[in-house]
Amino acid sequence: MEQLREAIERQGVGLGTDIVKVDMFLNHRIDTGLLFAMGEAWAEAFRDDRPDLVLTVEASGIAMAVAAAHALGDIPVVFAKKGATVVQSADMVQAPVYSFTHKTQNMIRIDKRYLPENSRVLIIDDFLADGEAARGMMLLCEKRKATVVGVGIAVEKGFQPGGRKLREAGVKLVSLAIVDAIEDGRIVLREQA
Amino acid sequence: MEQLREAIERQGVGLGTDIVKVDMFLNHRIDTGLLFAMGEAWAEAFRDDRPDLVLTVEASGIAMAVAAAHALGDIPVVFAKKGATVVQSADMVQAPVYSFTHKTQNMIRIDKRYLPENSRVLIIDDFLADGEAARGMMLLCEKRKATVVGVGIAVEKGFQPGGRKLREAGVKLVSLAIVDAIEDGRIVLREQA
Numbered sequence: 001m002e003q004l005r006e007a008i009e010r011q012g013v014g015l016g017t018d019i020v021k022v023d024m025f026l027n028h029r030i031d032t033g034l035l036f037a038m039g040e041a042w043a044e045a046f047r048d049d050r051p052d053l054v055l056t057v058e059a060s061g062i063a064m065a066v067a068a069a070h071a072l073g074d075i076p077v078v079f080a081k082k083g084a085t086v087v088q089s090a091d092m093v094q095a096p097v098y099s100f101t102h103k104t105q106n107m108i109r110i111d112k113r114y115l116p117e118n119s120r121v122l123i124i125d126d127f128l129a130d131g132e133a134a135r136g137m138m139l140l141c142e143k144r145k146a147t148v149v150g151v152g153i154a155v156e157k158g159f160q161p162g163g164r165k166l167r168e169a170g171v172k173l174v175s176l177a178i179v180d181a182i183e184d185g186r187i188v189l190r191e192q193a
Numbered sequence: 194m195e196q197l198r199e200a201i202e203r204q205g206v207g208l209g210t211d212i213v214k215v216d217m218f219l220n221h222r223i224d225t226g227l228l229f230a231m232g233e234a235w236a237e238a239f240r241d242d243r244p245d246l247v248l249t250v251e252a253s254g255i256a257m258a259v260a261a262a263h264a265l266g267d268i269p270v271v272f273a274k275k276g277a278t279v280v281q282s283a284d285m286v287q288a289p290v291y292s293f294t295h296k297t298q299n300m301i302r303i304d305k306r307y308l309p310e311n312s313r314v315l316i317i318d319d320f321l322a323d324g325e326a327a328r329g330m331m332l333l334c335e336k337r338k339a340t341v342v343g344v345g346i347a348v349e350k351g352f353q354p355g356g357r358k359l360r361e362a363g364v365k366l367v368s369l370a371i372v373d374a375i376e377d378g379r380i381v382l383r384e385q386a
Contacts, residue, residue, distance in 0.1 A: 011263075023304065028274065028304055028307055029270070029306075030270040030271070030272075032269055032270055035259065063255050063259045066223065066228065067259070074225040076222055076223060077222070079252070107303075113217070114222035176251075
């Protein structure tokens with residue numbers, strides 16, 4: 001998506017070999033005009049798959065999920081919460097998400113009532129790196145017998161295996177920008193994204 | 194705001210004497226149509242105050258801030274992050290937020306660059322109880338010499354002192370619904386809200 005690629009080229013910061021900072025327009029400060037254009041792009045890509053719910057994880061996925069849901073005709077958004085349930089509850093489903101960056105395993109959880117069986121779910125997230133967050137959300141959907149119609153990502157790190165794994169598993173994945181490398185602080189974007 | 198009051202009456206759950214659960218349409222599952230109608234209501238209330246930035250705190254404030262910012266012509270959203278900075282950084286400003294519920298003090302923080310001096314800030318949040326989160330965000334604005342043009346709240350707990358304190362301090366406060374009491378699980382809404 002051209003508008004996001006331009007924002008990354010103009011404002012994004014590459015750190016080391018694998019960190020892409022988009023704090024200034026996506027993850028801390030939000031460029032609201034760009035956000036809703038991204039929502040339109042995901043809606044265009046997934047409208048024919050008839051999602052009836054957008055699923056994301058708090059916190060930084062929420063704004064993007066809301067923009068996509070709005071463009072899809074104001075379908076509901078559900079955001080998974082981080083952390084295990086304090087009390088094991090029959091109302092909750094949860095899934096582990098391993099962080100390769102922090103080398104820790106965290107749980108994400110959702111109230112079953114908000115992810116009804118047979119839902120058609122569009123998963124939206126800001127980043128796709130190792131694919132652990134997407135995999136965790138897909139597991140929540142599986143546990144609820146909901147159908148994942150696709151995964152919409154803002155920034156895919158093309159040099160990490162998440163995107164390849166999802167595509168190989170036959171998941172419809174739409175990344176609005178794909179970063180192929182970070183070279184001396186410069187973010188190298190894939191052309192076809 | 195009639196639409197929010199109806200959602201609270203139909204779906205909200207009152208627990209004990211002071212907990213209002215709006216998980217099913219605002220804080221975990223989001224009713225996107227209602228969300229954008231709320232954004233319009235805040236925009237109508239604050240448009241003449243010419244805010245150029247919407248400030249909130251992660252995570253559940255983000256969706257509401259995005260809806261308000263969209264209705265105000267896609268002005269930027271900045272969300273404060275929870276937790277103290279790991280490394281004290283000259284780029285960050287932070288403020289303490291005391292939780293009366295958990296009897297703990299937490300920090301909220303923001304990158305200075307995203308809250309420019311002389312900004313005209315509309316603060317948006319889901320709940321107003323003791324007013325600590327709003328006070329923390331107002332302190333961040335004060336530290337950045339930014340002007341708070343007002344505070345927009347979804348659900349004010351009228352039986353807790355936050356709203357009164359803000360109004361007494363001369364802050365323009367617009368709460369879309371005010372809960373006056375919880376009586377035997379029933380949520381009593383103030384008429385004029």
